[in-house]
Structure formats: structure tokens, C-alpha cells
Amino acid sequence: MPTKPAGTLYRGREGMWSWVGHRITGVVIFFFLLVHVLDTSLVRVSPEAYNAVIGTYQNPLMALGETGLVAAIVFHAFNGLRIIAVDFWKQGAKYQRQMLWVVLGLWIVTVAAFAIRHLSLAFGGH
Amino acid sequence: MTATIPSPRSGQPGSGRIDPKYRRTGSSKGNFEMFAWLFMRLSGVVLVVLIFGHLFVNLLVGEGIHAIDFGFVAGKWADPFWQIWDLAMLWLAMLHGTNGVRTIINDYAEKDATRMWLKIVLYAATIVIVVLGTLVIFTFNPCPVVNGVPLPGSFCPA
Numbered sequence: 001m002p003t004k005p006a007g008t009l010y011r012g013r014e015g016m017w018s019w020v021g022h023r024i025t026g027v028v029i030f031f032f033l034l035v036h037v038l039d040t041s042l043v044r045v046s047p048e049a050y051n052a053v054i055g056t057y058q059n060p061l062m063a064l065g066e067t068g069l070v071a072a073i074v075f076h077a078f079n080g081l082r083i084i085a086v087d088f089w090k091q092g093a094k095y096q097r098q099m100l101w102v103v104l105g106l107w108i109v110t111v112a113a114f115a116i117r118h119l120s121l122a123f124g125g126h
Numbered sequence: 127m128t129a130t131i132p133s134p135r136s137g138q139p140g141s142g143r144i145d146p147k148y149r150r151t152g153s154s155k156g157n158f159e160m161f162a163w164l165f166m167r168l169s170g171v172v173l174v175v176l177i178f179g180h181l182f183v184n185l186l187v188g189e190g191i192h193a194i195d196f197g198f199v200a201g202k203w204a205d206p207f208w209q210i211w212d213l214a215m216l217w218l219a220m221l222h223g224t225n226g227v228r229t230i231i232n233d234y235a236e237k238d239a240t241r242m243w244l245k246i247v248l249y250a251a252t253i254v255i256v257v258l259g260t261l262v263i264f265t266f267n268p269c270p271v272v273n274g275v276p277l278p279g280s281f282c283p284a
Binding site for chain 2: 023070
């Protein structure tokens with residue numbers, strides 16, 4: 001068994017976990033994107049086919065899934081901007097931890113705002 | 127005994143150039159990986175704008191998700207602005223996502239054959255989705271005639 005290296009700068013810290021989160025959210029978004037292009041393509045088949053399939057998105061259970069998807073997208077977006085700052089801003093690597101907390105703060109605010117609006121539309125009907 | 131390790135940036139003092147003997151890649155692969163890295167950052171910034179706009183207009187404005195049906199999509203794609211918006215989103219998101227998954231395959235698939243097959247499947251899926259999506263955006267008719275009756279869209283000619 002290799003012993004855990006003591007005090008690495010990266011492993012198990014903000015840098016690693018944001019990287020893990022970026023990968024997982026990226027894969028989730030990619031697979032949704034494949035399905036989303038296919039379901040949207042049904043407009044080319046017939047209006048009825050499109051309306052039938054898109055209608056299955058319009059129930060409260062799917063609204064929870066959509067909120068999860070938006071949470072993944074918003075994290076990937078904000079953390080992606082943080083990665084750009086780490087790469088291109090002179091002080092980026094020095095402040096990468098602080099920037100992750102900013103990302104998480106903005107993420108919570110954005111997802112909460114989206115969830116309130118989207119879930120009240122989905123659960124409240126018209 | 128002390129040994130001095132020369133700085134990799136010592137090709138020309140102060141020039142900022144990396145000494146050729148520290149370059150990691152030969153010329154065979156070219157700069158593909160560098161362009162892929164740059165593309166992820168450039169497309170990422172544009173995608174934040176395109177996708178946040180897409181989510182805002184489709185899910186948060188007006189009746190939100192209740193308004194989405196064939197007529198909603200037809201109304202958007204009757205306007206070249208949204209055709210271009212969605213086309214750019216399709217291409218950039220698919221290339222960005224495909225390059226991301228390519229990186230993950232390279233990281234975790236250890237056998238050469240496994241890596242090759244996973245990437246063949248990935249690239250095939252990408253080509254199918256990008257071509258399909260592009261054709262749908264450009265061959266779509268927002269004012270179809272169903273059973274001899276034209277669908278009434280406010281954007282359709284009477």
C-alpha cells in the first residue's frame with residue numbers, strides 16, 4: 001500500500017474536488033445534449049411527434065431533473081470561467097481557492113433563483 | 127557540491143522563449159493539443175452566453191416550460207437570429223463536449239484498442255448529432271400543412 005503523501009498542494013483539496021466536479025458535470029451535460037438534439041429533431045418529423053415527447057418534460061418530476069441539470073450547467077459554466085482565470089490571469093493560480101468559493105456562492109444564488117422560478121411554474125401550473 | 131539547474135526559459139535571457147531542448151513535443155503532432163486547449167477556453171466563454179440565454183428565454187420568460195411546443199420552436203426558427211444562435215450553440219457545445227470526453231477517454235482507458243474504439247464511437251456520435259441538428263435547423267418548415275390544413279402561426283404567411 002502506498003502511503004498518502006503528506007501535505008501535497010493539490011490532492012484532496014479545493015483544486016482536486018473542483019476538477020472532479022467539472023468532469024462529472026461535463027459528462028452529464030454532454031449526454032443530455034445528445035438526447036436534447038434528438039428530441040428537438042422531432043420537429044422535423046411532425047408537430048404531433050414533437051409535442052408528444054416534449055410533453056413528457058412538462059411534469060413536476062422532470063422539473064426536478066431539469067433543475068439538477070441546470071445546477072450542473074451553472075457549476076460547469078462558473079467553474080469554467082474560474083479555470084480560464086487560473087490560466088490567463090497572472091494572479092489566477094494564487095487565488096484559485098478563493099475563486100472556487102466565489103464560484104460556489106454565485107452557483108447557489110443562481111440555482112436557487114432558477115429553482116424558485118422553474119419549480120413554481122412546474123408545480124403551480126399556470 | 128551544488129548543481130545549478132538551468133531555467134527552461136533560458137534560450138535567450140529575458141526573451142521568454144522556451145529553450146528548444148525543453149520542448150515536449152516533436153513536430154509530428156503539430157500544435158493540435160494546444161489548439162484544443164485554447165478552443166475549450168474560447169468556446170467555453172461563448173457557450174456561457176449562448177446557453178444562459180437559451181435557458182432564460184425558453185424556461186424563465188413568460189409561462190416558462192408550459193409554453194414550449196411545436197409552435198414555440200417554429201416561432202423561434204422563423205427568425206434567422208435564433209437559427210444562428212442555435213446553430214452556434216449546437217456546433218460549439220458538441221465540439222466542446224466531444225473534446226472533453228476525448229480527454230476523459232485518454233485519461234482512463236489504458237489499452238490502446240479500448241481507447242481507439244471508444245473514440246470511434248464518440249466521433250461517430252458527434253458527427254451524427256451535429257449533421258442531424260444542422261439539417262433540422264435549416265430544412266425546418268415553421269408553417270407546415272397538416273392534412274391539408276395549414277398550422278396557424280402568427281409568423282406564417284396567411
